[in-house]
Every structure is written in structure tokens, then in C-alpha cells.
Amino acid sequence: MYFTGIIIAVMTFLTIGIWHPIVIKTEYLWGIGELFAQRKRVEKGWFPKKGD
DSSP, rough: OOOOHHHHHHHHHHHHHHHHHHHHHHHHHHHHHHHHHHHHHHHHHOOOTTOO
């Protein structure tokens, strides 16, 4: 019996499990930085404030 498929599936699962939290944290930090950049663009008058 060949276990190659099972080994590949387990390795894929572990790889996703390890990298998923890293990707989420990286996107969260990028999102926070983008919020500050958006505020600066609004202050410069490049974009209108929400609700205006």
C-alpha cells in the first residue's frame, strides 16, 4: 500500500496550519498601516471624508 497521498495531505495540512496565522497577522498590520495612510490622504484633501 502506498502512503504517498496521505503523507502529502498531512504535509499540506501542516503547512497551511503553520502559515495561516502568519498571513493573518501580516494582513492585520498592513490594514492598520493603511488606515493611518487613508487618514493622511483625507487630511490632504485627496479624498472626501465619509458622510460628506
